[in-house]
Amino acid sequence: MASGAGADGTVGKALEVLDRVAAHGRPVRFSDLLAESAYPKATLYRLLQTLVHQGLLTQDDATGSYRPGLRLLRLAHAAWATASLAPIARPWLDTLAMETGETVHLAQLDQGQVLYVDKRNAARPVEMYSSAGKVGPAYCTGVGKAMLAFLPPAALPGVLARQSFHRFTPATLDSAEKLTAELAEIRTRGHAFDREEHEPGIICCAVPILTRGGRVIGALSVTSTTARSTLETLAAGAGRLREVAAQIAAAAEDWQFPEAG
Structure with missing residues (x-):
């Protein structure tokens, strides 16, 4: 550095x-x-x-x-208010949290890493790493992979070079080759998963937030635990997640956000 x-x-x-x-x-x-x-x-x-x-x-x-x-x-408050999706997305996060009863995350990409800009806790809160303002890895989180998958091809190698590929759990993708293969699958199906890759017992389904021109400005996820949900159950709500992400993107179209990555 x-x-x-x-x-x-x-x-x-x-x-x-x-x-x-x-x-x-x-x-x-x-x-x-x-x-x-x-x-x-x-x-x-x-x-x-x-x-x-x-x-x-x-x-x-x-x-x-x-x-x-x-x-x-x-400075942080000014950045949150003018360069973050959080103020725009607040009502949709509230609604999604009420509908699912699960933890909802809103994130953006910062220097190739995940910046959590807002969060709604589950009806039965679960302790986990994420909180608003915290930075997390992109290669092993649902929101991170959702954003990486939709970056311009020219930007992806530089962002992949910033990943540590530290193995947090046995499920963590630990190489650029494995991650690249999964990103291709995410682009095809339109949503990403966290399969206990960052924290044991924590799973999620995530989608990118894209402008009409296809630029990544953030990601949205619904997160649960293996004790009370499954990836299949979370995937069933991917359509609703994409709908909410599109509504947030439409509301953000007139704002100027930093380029992803």
């Missing part, structure tokens, strides 16, 4: 450091950041202080540790 950030100069380096602080999910000390950083001690300190001065990081006076700053909340 450092090489890519270096190509963007100081701004890229500072954003990389910001990403690293956020990835810890807790206040993090300078020594911990230095141990994993490719930057010299003086450079890392200067970048951290710049981020603190700009309100993007906060430094605890007592411990010296760093955590994301409140300015990020303002």
Whole structure:
């Protein structure tokens, strides 16, 4: 990541450091950041202080540790309101959650990964990885595969190169070749599955959200567990999912979203 950030100069380096602080999910000390950083001690300190001065990081006076700053909340809210499908899709997510009684996810593609932008919990909630604002892998989630399958052919190799293919479960697709074959099947049938590929016991059916021109702007899924549903049952609702996705896409046509991938 450092090489890519270096190509963007100081701004890229500072954003990389910001990403690293956020990835810890807790206040993090300078020594911990230095141990994993490719930057010299003086450079890392200067970048951290710049981020603190700009309100993007906060430094605890007592411990010296760093955590994301409140300015990020303002920026995140602005991005959610203007670059996210979430405000547009809210009523359809509410309706779909009531109809199915299951967990509903809304996601977009960000740098080749899944960004969950909204979620409705099931009538009987189940603990799972996803939550609004979290980033997940694209190659082993239903929403991720639904979006990857409908990317322009020229864009797909670059996005596949960003996948880690870490094996989360025995069902995880662990190579670009296996994923590419499945993406072809998804394009044919129009919907994707998560067959316990990211988390044991969690299954879903997902569809892409496409503009009239066929551009991927997001994905929608209904997620359940193997204890109370099956892939066949979820697949039976794929038509309704596609209908809702089309309604969301129609409402979003006048908005300008970042290009997928």
